[in-house]
Amino acid sequence: MEVLIAQLIGGIKLGSLYAVVVIGFNLLILVTGVMHLGYPTLLVLSMYLTWVVLGATHNSLILGIVAAIVSGPLIGAVTAPLFLPLIKRRAHLEALVVSLAIGIICSDIMSHWFNLGLPIAFPQSLQLEGHSINFGLTVIRMGELVTLAVSILIVFLFLYFLNRTKQGRVLRAVAQDTEVARILGISVPKTAVFSFALTGLLGGISAILFAMSTGAASADLGDSLGMKCLAILFLASIGNLKGGLICALGLGHDISTGRLDQCHRFFGHSACSALQAGGHIRRAALVLRRSLEEKRL
């Protein structure tokens, strides 16, 4: 029972985190038509920048959080001009290849220029170590609970922004029909840049939440994260925001049941690695199956 509760909390936490990432993915697809395959890697780059700032400021949590939140939109705004000409000439496949290239470049930068290419570890203070809730044998860290609360809050704030504010309605109008939005006087390029920055902001917030939750990152984290996000996207159908949220929660629980720390305890290292690889393959197979059924794109 205790393990089940811990897995449920872990599942919702991971799921809500993935939901924040998938919202960014979906937003870009809906507004700009770009499936930004490098987005998860940019998120990991934000994590690395946060790690650098934390190291330079003797683990100042506030500055670390600011670094993540600022770096996200900044990276989004810097990469946006690369996509705008392609969006303009509706070269969506070229845009996809560009996004893939951006992801690979960022991954390479992280694997060469940060921490000698080794995985990075965030200070325990960021994970609010020391504050925890015990459920018998299971320990739930305060960092995990904060991650859960903040990511749920972000999801609701985003939905409020999208449905109740003027700028949110502009985004929805462009997502619905670009031509009609243009006729109505909406600046589509500006909206596209705004959506890149907003996606970057969501990425920055996700970065700090991932850092709090997992406590570590590596250069190839973006690859597996990308495949998980694609699994959610295709499971919920591309561009479906609410479906994406539900599927993200489902996938979070799926991953949580195979979590490494619990897995190691029960099955040992080699079986655990196989289990993880099996999970990766299962999710990739899910992406494969769903994309084969995708007729709309």
Place this chain on the structure above:
Amino acid sequence: MTLFQLYFLQFSAIYIILAWAMYLPFRANQPYFGPFYSMALGAYFAAYTAVNWGWPPWLIIICAMAFCVLFSLVPAFKLAGLGGFPMLIATLALFFIVLTAARNLAMFGGRHGLFGMVPLSNTALLSATYASLLVVGFVVYRLDHSYIGRALDAVHFDKNVAAAMGIDTARLSVQLQLTASAIGGLAGVLYAFTFGGVFPEAFGFNLILYGMTILTVGGMYTMWGSIIAAPILWVFTQVLPDSLKTFGIIIYGALLIVMLLARPSGVIDRGTVAAVSRRWKSLFKGVAA
């Protein structure tokens, strides 16, 4: 022959073969990443059969190509009916599956890879590679200048118009995928023989970047661009000073992005090929006169 010269000759040829494998489906607007996982499959097939069963190279080449075709046959019929996005994502997912399996299966050496293939002499290696290059080049050239090439042009222009003209676009797509996979598998076998084994990092996402850069810089819509782009790009990263070698991937990525933004058809497009061909013919006529 120095190791650098051998590697230059080998990798130039291997990357040209890989680029040709990608060129066929890309010419029909199909972003099919099958050649990448086929290359990995071919390489692992070669390493496994050579190390464990001692198969001769000619048998490995034939069986690896057949294996890649069979592997690609499973999703090919479904992929044939898809648009660009789902095809790219589906083949990317397949690539990820193959990569994860290769990294984690003990029979393939896991993360350390599988080594111990009996090395071929330089002459045998180069002969096999360049004979393969010539055969693949001939096949791609013939396909380009046949009914299939014209059908590819029609599909590239408009898939629906091509279908209305009586072209079986689904069948054509399956044929392209299988041919591309077989050629990709061949590139993988040659890669494995060059190194005397395989390791999973050789077939990571960087391979996609290399392949896409060669294809995009060389020219996506003619087979000739890759012949120039592959050796130049390979040499370019090798001759960089040691302090700049770590920038190799960044340079490749930047090149790919710049080309897609500035000149999506590549350095050598059909206009360039036609102009060179005209010039060549006029020169030939001048000499004959």
